[in-house]
Amino acid sequence: MLELRVDGAAVAHPVLGAIEVRVRAGDRICLLGPSGVGKTTLLNAIAGLDPRLNPSPGADSLPRVGYLFQEHRLLPWRTVRQNLAMVGANPTEIERLLNAVGLLDAADRLPDQLSLGMARRAALARSLAIEPDLLLLDEPFASLDPDRAAELRELIARLLDEQPQMAMICVTHDARDADQLANRLWYLAGRPATLRWDRSLSAGASASLISEELRLLGV
Amino acid sequence: MNGSRWACWLALPMLVAVWGVAALVIDTPLLPSPAAVLQTFWLAVQSGELPHHLLVTLRRVLISFILAMALGAALGVWMGRSRMANAVLDPLLVLFLNLPALVTIILLYVWFGLVEAAAVLAVVVNKVPNVAVTLREGARSLDPKLEQMARVYGFSRQQRVVDVWLPQLFPYLMAATRGGLALIWKIVLVVELLGRSDGIGFQLHMAFQIFDVASILAYSLAFIAVVQVIELVVLQPLERRASGWRNAGVQHA
Numbered sequence: 001m002l003e004l005r006v007d008g009a010a011v012a013h014p015v016l017g018a019i020e021v022r023v024r025a026g027d028r029i030c031l032l033g034p035s036g037v038g039k040t041t042l043l044n045a046i047a048g049l050d051p052r053l054n055p056s057p058g059a060d061s062l063p064r065v066g067y068l069f070q071e072h073r074l075l076p077w078r079t080v081r082q083n084l085a086m087v088g089a090n091p092t093e094i095e096r097l098l099n100a101v102g103l104l105d106a107a108d109r110l111p112d113q114l115s116l117g118m119a120r121r122a123a124l125a126r127s128l129a130i131e132p133d134l135l136l137l138d139e140p141f142a143s144l145d146p147d148r149a150a151e152l153r154e155l156i157a158r159l160l161d162e163q164p165q166m167a168m169i170c171v172t173h174d175a176r177d178a179d180q181l182a183n184r185l186w187y188l189a190g191r192p193a194t195l196r197w198d199r200s201l202s203a204g205a206s207a208s209l210i211s212e213e214l215r216l217l218g219v
Numbered sequence: 220m221n222g223s224r225w226a227c228w229l230a231l232p233m234l235v236a237v238w239g240v241a242a243l244v245i246d247t248p249l250l251p252s253p254a255a256v257l258q259t260f261w262l263a264v265q266s267g268e269l270p271h272h273l274l275v276t277l278r279r280v281l282i283s284f285i286l287a288m289a290l291g292a293a294l295g296v297w298m299g300r301s302r303m304a305n306a307v308l309d310p311l312l313v314l315f316l317n318l319p320a321l322v323t324i325i326l327l328y329v330w331f332g333l334v335e336a337a338a339v340l341a342v343v344v345n346k347v348p349n350v351a352v353t354l355r356e357g358a359r360s361l362d363p364k365l366e367q368m369a370r371v372y373g374f375s376r377q378q379r380v381v382d383v384w385l386p387q388l389f390p391y392l393m394a395a396t397r398g399g400l401a402l403i404w405k406i407v408l409v410v411e412l413l414g415r416s417d418g419i420g421f422q423l424h425m426a427f428q429i430f431d432v433a434s435i436l437a438y439s440l441a442f443i444a445v446v447q448v449i450e451l452v453v454l455q456p457l458e459r460r461a462s463g464w465r466n467a468g469v470q471h472a
Binding site: 044047048049065066067069071073075076077078086087088110112126130 | 364365367368370371372373374378382383386464
């Protein structure tokens with residue numbers, strides 16, 4: 001169990017209100033919400049990147065976080081392999097990860113020599129290389145064509161299956177992503193933004209249905 | 220495009236030709252012919268005088284350059300990263316930027332005597348503010364997104380400086396180096412002229428006192444040639460090597 005309190009209200013945060021976040025090992029959360037509501041801001045706060053908001057851990061120490069940013073944020077002057085080595089992965093581990101994301105052939109290319117989808121997979125490999133307790137994905141399927149997006153969705157689903165203990169929070173606009181990846185749904189709304197909805201997904205409560213429900217409720 | 224490759228070989232020979240004709244027509248020791256300068260140069264090389272003074276000057280340039288770059292870069296990056304440091308140090312920076320080189324040189328010679336340390340220090344004090352201003356600009360342009368990435372992935376201090384900052388600061392370091400060398404050897408000559416008993420600046424001073432224009436030109440040309448060689452042999456290859464990754468994406472497309 002990973003507990004984080006992000007209290008934006010206490011520091012008059014311009015975007016986030018008081019948010020209590022409880023993530024269990026193995027949680028697969030999709031974070032939905034209108035554009036510009038603060039989904040990325042919440043991810044950054046959870047990753048400890050917002051200087052105004054120190055995530056206060058509950059019982060345990062802060063989790064090890066792997067973060068797939070919207071942009072790949074690989075070091076452009078280092079090859080894919082070197083970028084993975086930079087976060088502390090050993091050569092065997094790098095081979096395994098690059099094989100898993102299908103980038104073995106591109107291991108010695110520079111990030112600018114990769115297509116958008118390849119660069120995102122390389123960044124995904126890096127986020128897994130640190131063996132995270134919590135994987136944060138910020139719109140991993142944005143600006144990919146439908147085929148590439150579907151491939152990446154399957155890849156992420158497969159990688160998550162291999163790591164049942166790892167928790168995941170994935171920001172997305174599309175509730176269909178949640179149908180495939182998530183077992184839990186968060187809905188962030190309002191200004192300052194708070195979690196309006198935190199529900200486990202089970203049969204009969206698919207994310208698409210829930211988000212339709214939310215839309216009708218006008219939340 | 221082909222024509223422009225040869226065009227750069229036009230201006231210099233023409234200058235030498237005009238100089239040669241003018242020297243021939245005016246016929247005064249105050250404007251020696253190119254041949255006379257070449258002869259003076261050759262004699263100075265053979266006697267070992269010119270290489271000696273040239274090496275002394277280059278050593279001063281090198282030492283002051285390294286000190287000025289190290290201090291200026293550290294100061295600039297610090298000021299670019301910390302608003303507080305910038306607020307405190309900026310007035311000092313403006314003051315030293317506007318302080319004439321000659322004033323620093325004279326004051327340091329007066330205070331410390333005509334010693335080597337004062338000479339080098341004078342050059343460093345003149346150059347550090349320029350380096351700091353350039354590197355401050357570089358530090359301000361560091362990509363905050365890569366900073367976040369480095370924090371999330373727990374980069375060590377060394378990784379952050381060497382692998383994240385340095386490649387981004389490299390163009391600014393090169394700009395400071397280029398401008399730095401050009402400024403430093405001009406100041407070094409003045410420092411030598413005013414208070415040292417060796418080096419190119421000292422030799423120019425001696426030649427000036429007896430109006431030996433041939434020596435003045437011979438020493439100057441030798442010096443300019445060495446500077447050009449450093450630019451071509453050291454700086455340009457370094458720049459090409461370190462910015463190779465920038466062209467990678469273009470080749471891919």
